[in-house]
Amino acid sequence: MVLAVGAVGCNGNQLMCPATLEACPATLPADGAPCTARGSAALCEYGTDPWYACNTVAYCDSQGGWYTIASSEPDCPTTLPSGCPASFAEAMSGGQNACASAPDGQLTCRYPDGTCGCTAGGLTCTAPAVAGCPATRPHVGTACSLPCTTWGSGSCDGQSMKCVCGTWQPIQCTE
DSSP, X not given: OOOSOOSOOTTOOOOOOOSSOOXXXXXXXOTTOBOOOOTTOOEEEESOOSSGGGSEEEEEXXXXXXXXXXXXXXXXXXXXXXXXXXXXXXXXXXXXXXXXTSGGGOOEEEEXXXXXXXXXXXXXXXXXXXXXXXXXXXXXXXXXXXXXXXESSSSSSSSOEEEETTEEEEOOOOO
C-alpha cells in the first residue's frame, strides 16, 4: 500500500515540526471527526499486523478532520508462509535453507521484529533493532526519541520507520 500522504521522503527533505505535536488518539478515529492538524508527522496506525500495510492508517487533514485508509493489500492479514523459520531470531541464525524449498526461490517472511526474504545469497533479513530502539516495529504515530531515529533497514521497504517530529513515521520514497 502506497499512501499519497508521506511524512518522510528518501531525498533528505527537511521538515518543519510543530512546537507541540498532538498524540495519536488511543482508538481509531471516525472519518471526519475533528482533530488538530499534526503537520508533517501526520500518520497514525491502528491494528496488530506486523506489516504496516495491513493495518489501518489515519491522518488529520488540513481541514481539521480525521481521514482513515483501511488496508486493501491482498496478502493481509500477514501469515508466516510455511517455508519460513518460526521466528526472526531463527531466521537470522540458521534459516538459510528456507529459500531452497521456496517456490521459484521467492519467500518473504514478515515478523514483528523484522523482515526476511530470499536473495541470491539465501535468506536475507533486516538487521535486528539497535540498542535504544524498540525490539519490534513501532506503530506509526507512536512516540520516539534519541538515540533511536531509524527502525528497520532504513529503506523504503514498507516496514522501515524514521523518527519525525517525535513520532515514528514510515519511510516513503518520493521521486
